[in-house]
Amino acid sequence: MKISRSLKIYFICAxxxxxxxxxxxxxxxxxxxxxxxxxxxxRYSMLGIxxxxxxxxxxxxxxxxxQLTxxxxxxxxxxxxxxxxxNEHLEFQKKLDNTGWFHPPTRAFFLLRYDRENGQTVYISRVFDRLDTDQMIKDSFHEESSSYDMNLILYAFLALVFFAAGLYFLFRHIARPQEKLVDWARNLTPEQLELERPDFYFNELNRxxxxxxxxxxSVQVSLKRERSFLANASHELRTPIAVVRSNAELMNKLIDKPHNEDxxxxxxxxxxxxxxxxxxxxDLCETLLWLNRREQSELPLGKVSLANLVDQVSRELNYLLRDKSVEVEINIQEATFELPKTLCRIVIANLIRNAYxxxxxxxxxxxxxxTKVSIVNHNDGTLDDESLGFGLGLELTNRIIRQYDWHYSTLDTDHGREVFIDFRPMTKNAHQLD
Incomplete structure (x- = not known):
């Protein structure tokens, strides 16, 4: 089993x-x-003698x-x-016979050479013998040395104790902001991402x-983008799926009927x-994928007849008016423009669907x-504000309109809403085809 390494223990041990x-x-x-x-x-004592x-x-x-000789x-x-x-003037030599590190020497030998000014050489030496048997000499000769050794060991031990205590409090001072950072990161929620970051005292921890x-x-933005994609996809695909289902049912009925030209x-x-x-x-799937890309580019333009598009979409959405006492009036003029067809269809479909x-x-x-399209819905009776909500479809519509800089306006009334959109960009003209 692999042992998990602890940065705290590693730091303290190091x-x-x-x-x-x-x-x-x-x-x-x-x-x-x-x-x-x-x-x-x-040596100074030997020189003095x-x-x-x-x-x-x-x-x-x-x-x-x-002894001097x-x-x-x-x-x-x-x-x-x-x-x-x-062989040299003031050359000093010594030797101690020890039985252990923490025991005084049993014998000690010292030798010094001294050359006088008249050329005479003097050898001064001394032998300390039986230091471990002569208690008086032993005590007098080693009392200070033993005391110094013990003090040295004691001071070294105390230095390590005080250093460890200082390290402990220093580490606590450093560890608290780290623990605070860990708790903050562990309990971080999407709502807290919108708030200002707490101060963790140290610049490295703040970074x-x-x-x-x-x-x-970034992850939260990606999740929102994915949720938006799924929501928009489910919203926009409702109409074509309804068309497929209703026409599939109609196809079943037509198959059961006798075959004739009609x-x-x-x-x-x-x-x-x-x-x-x-x-x-x-087209909707491609458009939604395009809208959810980080870097959006212009979609290819094509020949678009807004009149046919309005008529086709309004017919496809007629199922929304079933069991309703609603009259639809459509006024269109044939004209063809260079526009992104799928995006125009999404915008028009959302506005008409919302009205229906x-x-x-x-x-x-x-x-x-x-290039101008207006949609006005008028209810018999006054509606509350919630009944006028346009929901997810217009959120997607607004994103497309902002991307292409189309002019768009809405006006709420007591009985409905008036919506106006011009597919001619405010910064450049749409090219009309003959």
Whole structure:
């Protein structure tokens, strides 16, 4: 089983390892300085003795336990056994016999060469023997050293403790904003994406929060686009699907009837309506996919007869007026323009469908002249505001109109709504064909 790695534990262990190495290194350096200081003190003592003792008779002299001699042959046997003969002025040599790191030495040997101004060479040496048996000498010689060693270890331990405590509080100070960021990201909702990002104290965490918010916002936009696509698709495909179903039922009835020329012609008309509905559904799907792309480009233009389009769409949507006392009046003038046919069909179908759906009893006036189309629905009686709502269809219509910069206006009345649209763009003219 794979063990999950923790950034917190890794960070704490890494910092504590660095701190331990640092403390141990400085403690070792302090111990070395202590020993070096002891050596320097001993050397000065040996120099003070050799300067005050007369060795002109070339015989070994003794003072305070130190031996001074001008001949290497007269040096103590223990010293000659341990050290080689020094060759330079003030050359210092020492050797300690230890039984362990935390035990005082059992024996100590020191040797210093001193060259007088008259050319005489003096060897001053001393042997500390039986340090572990002579308790008085042992205590006096190692009391300060032992105390220093213990203090050094204690101070190193305390340094690590205080460093660990400081690291703990520092990590808590850093970890709190991190935990806050984790909780914020875990509980982030689409509504909170619209709000201002909280402050997480550290610039790096704020940048990470901005990246998370930006990524989730992109995902949310994609989800909204997909929902919009599905909603628009289901809304726009209702009419062609209804046409296919009704004409399929009619085709079934015509098939059951005896075959004759008139029946054959009706079957051809029904089949043409089904084919047109299939083409309409294909165009609708392509248009909806186009509308949901991130970068929208112009759709190809084609020859469009707005008069035929208005007439065809109004007939296809007649099923919305079943069981309603609604009179439809259509005034159209034949003219052909270079326009995106599918988008014009979507816009006109949505406007007419809306008028049919929200007219319960009354009249619907549809007028087309050139590139201008107006639709007015008049209900018998006053309607409330909810009855005038245009819903999803006009949301899609508005997106198309904004994309192509068509002039569009609506006017609400007590009995319905007046809608006007000009398919001639406000920034460029539609080209009329002969």
């Amino acid at each position: 910092v504590m390892a660095i701190a331990t190495v640092t403390v141990v290194s400085f403690s070792t350096l302090a111990a070395n300085y202590y020993v070096a200081g002891m050596d320097i003190s001993l 050799v300067k005050h003792v007369d060795t002109s008779n070339n015989k070994p002299e003794y003072m305070l336990g130190y 001008t001949s290497w042959n007269d040096v103590q046997p223990e010293i000659k056994r341990v050290f080689h003969r020094p 990470l929060a901005d990246i998370i918010k930006s990524s989730l916002s 029946n054959h012609e009706k079957q051809k008309q029904v089949m043409q309506r089904i084919l047109r509905a299939g083409i309409t559904m294909t 759906q929200h007219t319960h009893s009354g009249k619907v006036f549809i007028s087309q002249k050139g």
